[in-house]
Amino acid sequence: xxxxxxxxxxxxxxxxxxxxxxxxxxxxxRDFGATEGRERxxxxxxxxxxxxxxxxxxxxxxxxxxxxxxxxxESLIVFEELANADAPPDVFRIGVRIIAPMIxxxxxxxxxxxxxxxxAEGLNLWSQGFSEPDNGSDLSALTTRAIxxxxxxxxxxxxxxxxxxxxxxxxLLLARTNTEAxxxxxxxxxxVPLSTRGIDIRPLRQINGQQDFNEIFxxxxxxxxxxxxxxxxxxxxxAMTMLGFERRGISVLGFACRRLFQRLIDVARxxxxxxxxxxxxxxPGVREKLTSVGIQARIAVLNNHRFAxxxxxxxxxxxxxxxxxxxxxxxxxxxxxxxxxxxxxxxDPHARSQFSEWERDYLTSFGMTIAGGTSQIQRNIISERxxxxxR
Amino acid sequence: MQFSFTEDQQMIxxxxxxxxxxxxxxxEVRAFGDGQSDFVDALWQDxxxxxxxxxxxxxxxxxxxxxxxxxxxxxxxxxxxxxxVPFLSTTAVADLIGRLGSDEQKSRYLSKIAAGQISAAIVGxxxxxxxxxxxxxxxxxxxxxxxxxxxxxxVVVADTATGDADSYSVNVIEDIKDSCTVxxxxxxxxxxxxxxxxxxxxxxxxxxxxxxxxDGYARLGAILAAxxxxxxxxxxxxxxxxxxxxxMERVQFGRPIGxxxxxxxxxxxxxxxxxxxxxxVWAALWAIDNAPEEAPLAAATAKAVADQVALQLxxxxxxxxxxxxxxxxxxxxxxxxxVQLDRLVWGPPGIHTDFLEAHLEEMA
Numbered sequence: 046x047x048x049x050x051x052x053x054x055x056x057x058x059x060x061x062x063x064x065x066x067x068x069x070x071x072x073x074x075r076d077f078g079a080t081e082g083r084e085r086x087x088x089x090x091x092x093x094x095x096x097x098x099x100x101x102x103x104x105x106x107x108x109x110x111x112x113x114x115x116x117x118x119e120s121l122i123v124f125e126e127l128a129n130a131d132a133p134p135d136v137f138r139i140g141v142r143i144i145a146p147m148i149x150x151x152x153x154x155x156x157x158x159x160x161x162x163x164x165a166e167g168l169n170l171w172s173q174g175f176s177e178p179d180n181g182s183d184l185s186a187l188t189t190r191a192i193x194x195x196x197x198x199x200x201x202x203x204x205x206x207x208x209x210x211x212x213x214x215x216x217l218l219l220a221r222t223n224t225e226a227x228x229x230x231x232x233x234x235x236x237v238p239l240s241t242r243g244i245d246i247r248p249l250r251q252i253n254g255q256q257d258f259n260e261i262f263x264x265x266x267x268x269x270x271x272x273x274x275x276x277x278x279x280x281x282x283x284a285m286t287m288l289g290f291e292r293r294g295i296s297v298l299g300f301a302c303r304r305l306f307q308r309l310i311d312v313a314r315x316x317x318x319x320x321x322x323x324x325x326x327x328x329p330g331v332r333e334k335l336t337s338v339g340i341q342a343r344i345a346v347l348n349n350h351r352f353a354x355x356x357x358x359x360x361x362x363x364x365x366x367x368x369x370x371x372x373x374x375x376x377x378x379x380x381x382x383x384x385x386x387x388x389x390x391x392x393d394p395h396a397r398s399q400f401s402e403w404e405r406d407y408l409t410s411f412g413m414t415i416a417g418g419t420s421q422i423q424r425n426i427i428s429e430r431x432x433x434x435x436r
Numbered sequence: 437m438q439f440s441f442t443e444d445q446q447m448i449x450x451x452x453x454x455x456x457x458x459x460x461x462x463x464e465v466r467a468f469g470d471g472q473s474d475f476v477d478a479l480w481q482d483x484x485x486x487x488x489x490x491x492x493x494x495x496x497x498x499x500x501x502x503x504x505x506x507x508x509x510x511x512x513x514x515x516x517x518x519x520x521v522p523f524l525s526t527t528a529v530a531d532l533i534g535r536l537g538s539d540e541q542k543s544r545y546l547s548k549i550a551a552g553q554i555s556a557a558i559v560g561x562x563x564x565x566x567x568x569x570x571x572x573x574x575x576x577x578x579x580x581x582x583x584x585x586x587x588x589x590x591v592v593v594a595d596t597a598t599g600d601a602d603s604y605s606v607n608v609i610e611d612i613k614d615s616c617t618v619x620x621x622x623x624x625x626x627x628x629x630x631x632x633x634x635x636x637x638x639x640x641x642x643x644x645x646x647x648x649x650x651d652g653y654a655r656l657g658a659i660l661a662a663x664x665x666x667x668x669x670x671x672x673x674x675x676x677x678x679x680x681x682x683x684m685e686r687v688q689f690g691r692p693i694g695x696x697x698x699x700x701x702x703x704x705x706x707x708x709x710x711x712x713x714x715x716x717v718w719a720a721l722w723a724i725d726n727a728p729e730e731a732p733l734a735a736a737t738a739k740a741v742a743d744q745v746a747l748q749l750x751x752x753x754x755x756x757x758x759x760x761x762x763x764x765x766x767x768x769x770x771x772x773x774x775v776q777l778d779r780l781v782w783g784p785p786g787i788h789t790d791f792l793e794a795h796l797e798e799m800a
Contacts, residue, residue, distance in 0.1 A: 046438065046439065046440060046441060046442060046445065046505065046718070046722055047437060047438045047439075047726075048437055048439060048719055048722050048723070048726070048727070049437070049726075049727065050437065051438075054437070118437050118438070121437075303800075306799075306800055307800040310796065310797060310800045314797075326796070329793075332793045332796055333789075333793060335796055336789060336792045336793045336796055336799070339792070339796065339799040339800065340716075340737055340740065340741060340792070340799075341712070343716070343737060343799070344712040344715055344716060344741075347439065347715035347716065347719050348711065348712065348715050350437045350439040351439040351440070351714075351715050351718070353439075354437075354438055354439045354440035355440065363711075366707065366708045366711055369704075369708060370708050370712065421697075421701070423704075424697075424700065424701040424704035424705065425697070425700065425701075425704075427704035427707055427708065428694075428700035428701065428703050428704040428707075429700070431707060432680050432703055432704070432707060433680070433684070434680065434683060434684065434692075434694040434695065434699075434700050434703065435684070435691070435692055435694055435695045436695070
């Protein structure tokens, strides 16, 4: 057992920190902040390409697919250092952390060769087409239909909560190909280029003021037979595989929670109460709450390392525990941040602008306990798959 | 990082679990509860023979020369089995004697500890004893584990005379009844016996040759906190298993109660809490052995969470059992009673969260 970096890991961590210091500069952040929409995606494509060239992106992928065959521990170092450096959200995470690992496991040789390098380097942006307005948590009942006609699949239906769909190149779409079989045995996964005729993408307004996700309407959308990933009618295992990787991917939020804890301490240290007589960090109630979230942040980081050592390459149902814990913690911590802001002197314009940022981040945290399987669904998964309780 | 047991450690775990399954069955524990003996000597001897009593004793003194992680592996198994043996006290004392004792003191005690021939108790961490204006040793503590049956009592004394705030001597008392008043500390925990209220009456025992500085005192505190936390983790694992089993067997409204989300979600939250505790506990035990400067914070975190999670799981186990959970006909109550005491024995409740709050900035 070793809870510190090995010599090799320590050297790699230094390399990552140095690289981030050289590349994630204040100027880069200013340039990034000035972009939006399609321009932002292009900016981040460049960033992903640079991460790839530096050997930081997709490090644990097999070398054959553009990775370095590195142990998961090194990928965790990258995620941890990115979190510590307050790196911007990774828009490529869907392709890199969810779809690509599934492609490695279940897709054809040809699909691996065609898609994996581009995902790794950030040349293509990917989105997921799973949830529908009537079928979210109950995913296997989905009704988007794909019918084979003259050698092509014709797809009709509607998807929702499709993150980055308005800017993505591809969608990994789940559709029904068999209405006779039990619901979860009649689904097929397709790689659908989002430029295909018949696709109408409409952004949805989120409560945090952003528009990162969409409704997608599919009207006689045609894709070739080689767009099928895995087996026809075998889409459920594709979906489950992706969801396992998604839960693990979301769990790197644990590193962000520890970084958030450091930021909350800093805020409490520099911020005074409204009467100006005390710093927030000297208030017993504040110390108690900060201690509580600090303990949970430590748990989240330790869990990342312990579970990675347990499961290795293949994430199992234990990722549901990580996802549930870190996303709820993230929400609790943002609520605490807003409380700290509320205790400060909001007549001060600087405090007010900080308050606005935290307010937006607090609202964003509500999405994480819902996306990737709600906290309630995670509890079902934990109790059924890890504890063996009856469905 | 490689946050997993080595093969050797896994083997030690398998050994501890099968030893406890053989030598500390529930029938044994219940019989102990109804009886009078100090502790289950057969189990104590089995632990000694397997090298566990000597986990922190050097091989040159008949021990296994292992670390707190390995002692913790044994403690988890013992806690899960509600074992009526004073393993943690004795282990902490063995560590102190090994570090501070003269050759004569080490020879006098260590091999006997490793061989299971003596057991120990310890006071003064937290709340060190002090010397009054006449130089007599003063201190009062309750509840003290193994107070009534220990062969040795170690007393940690604050050395205020040296002018150094962080200097402690450690006295060994062999004739406990001559040096202290020991009153029985009554508890409903029948899985252990001999808890006492100890008052020093002036006689000092013999000081160990070496003394503790601040780091040494902190190490002792970490051993006791992490050791208690891993023992409580063992109990928590068992009560979750008990609750889950009942939820799968008990049928109401035409289905097992575990099919209902209220029960499912309670157990899911318990498992998440338990796994979080496990990460903290192992990290604390590892730190004691490998990163001593991190150990005090790590151990306080583990114990603070154990105090909360172990009680939550033991209590919810009773809740999930419904009416029968409130009877002494099933074993659920044994775990709750043990947890309640575990939350007091190594310091008052809240002492560890207080420590963390005082060191908040270091937690970041």
